[in-house]
Each structure stands twice: as C-alpha cells, then as structure tokens.
Amino acid sequence: DVKVTQSSRYLVKRTGEKVFLECVQDMDHENMFWYRQDPGLGLRLIYFSYDVKMKEKGDIPEGYSVSREKKERFSLILESASTNQTSMYLCASMAGGLNTEAFFGQGTRLTVV
Amino acid sequence: GEDVEQSLFLSVREGDSSVINCTYTDSSSTYLYWYKQEPGAGLQLLTYIFSNMDMKQDQRLTVLLNKKDKHLSLRIADTQTGDSAIYFCAEQGRDDKIIFGKGTRLHILP
Numbered sequence: 001d002v003k004v005t006q007s008s009r010y011l012v013k014r015t016g017e018k019v020f021l022e023c024v025q026d027m028d029h030e031n032m033f034w035y036r037q038d039p040g041l042g043l044r045l046i047y048f049s050y051d052v053k054m055k056e057k058g059d060i061p062e063g064y065s066v067s068r069e070k071k072e073r074f075s076l077i078l079e080s081a082s083t084n085q086t087s088m089y090l091c092a093s094m095a096g097g098l099n100t101e102a103f104f105g106q107g108t109r110l111t112v113v
Numbered sequence: 114g115e116d117v118e119q120s121l122f123l124s125v126r127e128g129d130s131s132v133i134n135c136t137y138t139d140s141s142s143t144y145l146y147w148y149k150q151e152p153g154a155g156l157q158l159l160t161y162i163f164s165n166m167d168m169k170q171d172q173r174l175t176v177l178l179n180k181k182d183k184h185l186s187l188r189i190a191d192t193q194t195g196d197s198a199i200y201f202c203a204e205q206g207r208d209d210k211i212i213f214g215k216g217t218r219l220h221i222l223p
Contacts, residue, residue, distance in 0.1 A: 030124070031122060031124060033121075033122070042215070043215075045218070048122070048218075048220075050124050050220060050222060056220065092121070094121075094122055096124055101120070102120070102121050102122065
C-alpha cells in the first residue's frame with residue numbers, strides 16, 4: 001500500500017518566517033512533486049525532483065525552494081513566508097517509466113498571518 | 114459530463130520513445146487533438162486525428178486511436194530535449210465544444 005505522508009495537516013505561520021513542509025514516500029519512487037491548490041486555479045506545480053539532489057522548477061517556483069537529500073524525502077521551503085502563500089500544499093510521488101500513477105499525500109493547509 | 118483524463122507526468126531518457134496516453138468519455142467525438150505547451154508559451158497544435166481513423170504518423174509523432182476503448186496515445190520517437198513540454202489531449206464533440214485534459218508534463222532525463 002503506497003504511502004505519501006506530509007508532516008502536518010495544518011500549519012499557521014507568521015509573515016517572514018521560514019517554513020518547512022516535509023513529504024515522505026515509502027515506495028522507492030524516483031519522482032516527487034510539490035503542488036499548491038487554490039480555489040478556481042486547480043493544481044499548480046511548484047517544483048519537482050526526478051532523483052536524489054535533482055530538482056526542476058515547475059510553473060510557480062518563485063518564493064519557494066526544495067531539497068531532496070534522500071530518495072524518500074522531498075522538502076518544500078518557504079524562505080520568508082508571505083500571506084499570498086496561504087494555500088493547500090500537496091506532495092505527490094510517482095515511479096519512473098511509462099504509464100505510472102501519481103500518489104498524493106493528504107495535503108498541508110498552510111495559513112500565513 | 115464529458116471528461117478527458119491523462120497522467121500528470123512522464124520522464125524519459127533522451128533518445129528513447131515517449132508515449133503519452135489519454136482517455137476520454139464522449140463517444141460522439143469527431144476530432145481528437147494533441148497540443149504542446151512549452152514553458153512561457155501558448156498552446157501549439159501538434160497533430161490531430163479524425164475519429165474514423167485509428168492511426169496517424171507525422172515524422173517522429175505517431176497518434177493511435179482506439180475508439181472502442183476511447184483511448185488516444187501520442188508516441189514521440191527519439192525523444193529530444195526540445196520535446197520537454199506539457200502535452201494536452203483534447204476531444205471535440207458533435208457540438209464543436211473542445212474538452213481538454215489537464216496536461217502531461219514530459220521531462221527529459223539528462
């Protein structure tokens with residue numbers, strides 16, 4: 001049973017704080033992703049990683065960075081949180097190869113005040 | 114209502130073939146399309162297929178249509194770094210409405 005686990009369901013942070021969102025998967029997947037989901041905008045890709053220490057910018061990387069030091073863990077970092085980063089953050093992982101399925105974590109609802 | 118589904122992501126090595134799959138629900142589709150969107154750019158029509166065809170080939174691109182299963186695929190032979198993009202599947206029904214999938218991001222491994 002594939003598991004993608006995000007460290008927190010809910011977070012409240014202050015503007016300017018450094019925020020870490022952690023995601024762990026237990027299926028040895030090569031690919032991991034961070035999305036944010038906002039009403040009316042669907043899922044938007046922030047960053048993805050296709051291997052340890054490898055990362056690629058998605059569609060909206062500004063204000064974010066990521067870290068993939070180990071295959072099972074992909075961290076999203078908000079260097080200096082701002083109110084417009086209040087959102088639902090979703091982590092996903094996917095095996096390499098053709099026709100593989102993406103598995104999502106339960107989501108972290110981040111509120112920046 | 115009508116729906117078009119495709120996987121979110123595919124990674125392939127340069128030189129390998131890429132196969133992007135799509136399923137749709139509208140059995141009255143007349144045309145099916147593949148669009149390509151490069152970073153910062155709009156949608157570019159890559160190829161299309163009439164619903165009474167089952168295959169269309171255009172240089173490195175091959176489109177396969179299984180109308181019975183409502184399954185469409187795009188095969189890119191000898192994938193190059195310039196093929197890195199988001200690929201959208203779309204279907205057009207008899208009312209001419211075009212429904213898009215959410216796009217498959219094709220990533221080329223170095």
